[in-house]
Amino acid sequence: MSLIADLAEPAPTPGTAILRRQRVRESAARTYARSFPIVPVRAHGMTVEGADGRRYLDCLSGAGTLALGHNHPVVLAAIRRTLDSGAPLHLLDLATAEKDDFTTALLESLPAEFAARARVHFCGPAGTDAVEAALKLMQTATGRRGTLAFTGAYHGMTAGALAVTGNVAVKEPLPSGGEVTRLPYPYSYRCPFGLGGPAGERLAAVYTERLLDDPSGGVVRPAAMILEAVQGEGGAVPAPDGWLREMRRITAERGIPLIVDEVQTGVGRTGAMWAVQHSGIVPDAMVLSKAIGGSLPLAVVVYREEYDGWRPGAHTGTFRGNTLAMAAGAATLRYVAEHRLADRAEQVGRFLVRELTALQTRLPVIGEVRGRGLMIGVELVDAAAELDACGARPADPALGLRVREACLERGLIVELGGRHDAVLRLLPPLTISDEQAGAVVERLAEAVEAASEPR
Incomplete structure (x- = not known):
């Protein structure tokens, strides 16, 4: 050359x-x-x-995922401490000191009324698996199958999570993942009713309530409603607090479990430890991942104890026992809380x-x-x-x-x-x-x- x-x-x-x-x-x-x-x-x-x-x-x-940014000293110290201790790094769902410490830190961080009667289920280490687990949990508990979900939603890329996701482009090539009733999310700038503001918010709530109560509305009583308090992939769209309280009232009055997806909003991201705290609602289940692992893969569903009707092995995953993630996650949760x-x-x-x-x-x-x-x-x-x-x-x-x-x-x-x-x-x-x-x-x-x- x-x-x-x-x-x-x-x-x-x-x-x-x-x-x-x-x-x-x-x-x-x-x-x-x-x-x-x-x-x-x-x-x-x-x-x-x-x-x-x-x-x-x-x-x-x-x-x-990185609530504390890349390679924060408190995260690195937790990982090194765990490695140096000789703790087993993979144990499926066996009890370990690291898991016990993480579960304690997690429950301490959650709204007290919710945490007081909560159960924690460790999933495969991605938010989408936790969504699948939450949907299956409520189907098991209620004996029902349908789900209420919202326009603009994003809940993951596996079958059930994708079914309740709103993005049409990623859903079109695939068969249906189940019966989902799509409801309007109050996105004021591009209001589905052409109103925006409080008027659009009120109409979104009224529409939901009327649809569920209409004997000819075509909606069989579902197993759950799933929503994001702030839609992330949907464009950083916050749900109005009043609308969230209406969704909690509507679902509670009709015996429909409410699942809140806090995969992206959790661990201080929205200005509260958990996004539900802005509105004060107490959901029936919360789906958590991303930041709870302190930069490492971890996902859980936390839910009210009365829904704990699963049989052993009803939802498993080989990598639901990530010891390093639990150590990093516990350190992150406590650091976020202690440093406000x-x-x-x-x-x-x-x-x-x-x-x-x-x-x-x-x-x-x-x-x-x-x-x-x-x-x-x-x-x-x-x-x-x-x-x-x-x-x-x-x-x-x-x-x-x-x-x-x-x-x-x-x-x-x-x-x-x-x-x-x-x-x-x-x-x-x-x-x-x-x-x-x-x-x-x-x-x-x-x-x-x-x-x-x-x-």
Whole structure:
């Protein structure tokens, strides 16, 4: 090969070679690897360093898994302590000191009224398996089969969880996963009734109640209702507290168990330890994963003891006994509580929402900024289009892709979500500093401005 050719085609770096092998070896279902073509080699707190030496502020945090950020000292100490102790790392569902400690920490963190009469079931180490377990549990307890779920919902990718998920694109190629009645979630910016605000919220509750009571409504009394207090993949859409209280009243009066999916909202993310605490509702079951494992795989269902009608082996999983995750998770739960990181999430979240909302005046492609705590969505729209009945413009997914890329160029990792993949989702760690929060706003503003310039 000539010297000119050598200069024109520099040798690939270790990072580019790894990325090339990943494209060849791994499945076409890759997601984040497509969005962020980087090879992380080190990470601490909110900072990720790539193989190319570049540093990024991580506003993805393992899709909300890293409550304390990457490699937090308290997590690393818990893992090292467990490894050095010689504790067995895998024991199915046998009792261990680590499991006992985690269960204690978990129950102490939950709302007292719920925890006082709760049972904990350890699942396979992913939120979707915990959703499957919760659905099976309520089917067993009630002898019924149907489920009430909501527009915009995301509960996982296995059959039952996918059936109650709202995203049509991932459901279309597959057979039905069961009888699901889809109800309207109160998404004010794109209200399903074209009203928005308190009027849309009230109508969503009235519709649900009337449908369930209509003898010709087509809905057989279901085994459960499942919902998210803040829809994550659905676009960081918080449920109004009043609407949540109505869902609890409606289900309680009709003997329908209420399952709240706190996989992404839990462990301080929304400004409370658990998102249900904002509304004060007490569900019949909570599905927990992500941050409860302190960055390692762990998932559980916590439910009221009267539903504990399972026979031994009714829902099992080989990796439901992850000792390291239990140790890391217990340390994380206690650290978040002791250092009041839920309050910190509320404080920084208010700052981010305020600053990002202020950008709308000079960046009209920002349709809405919303969220709760450090679970924030920035919806990108076509600024030249007409407003709809709720005052919203059409989503602009192409702009979303450009903004995500522009963010990465500026050292900011932000993923997309929402109905049309046009919502920038911010999920920074609860340990984010004031300086980092300011940098997120600055880099995001620069990225939106650059990506929305005429092409």
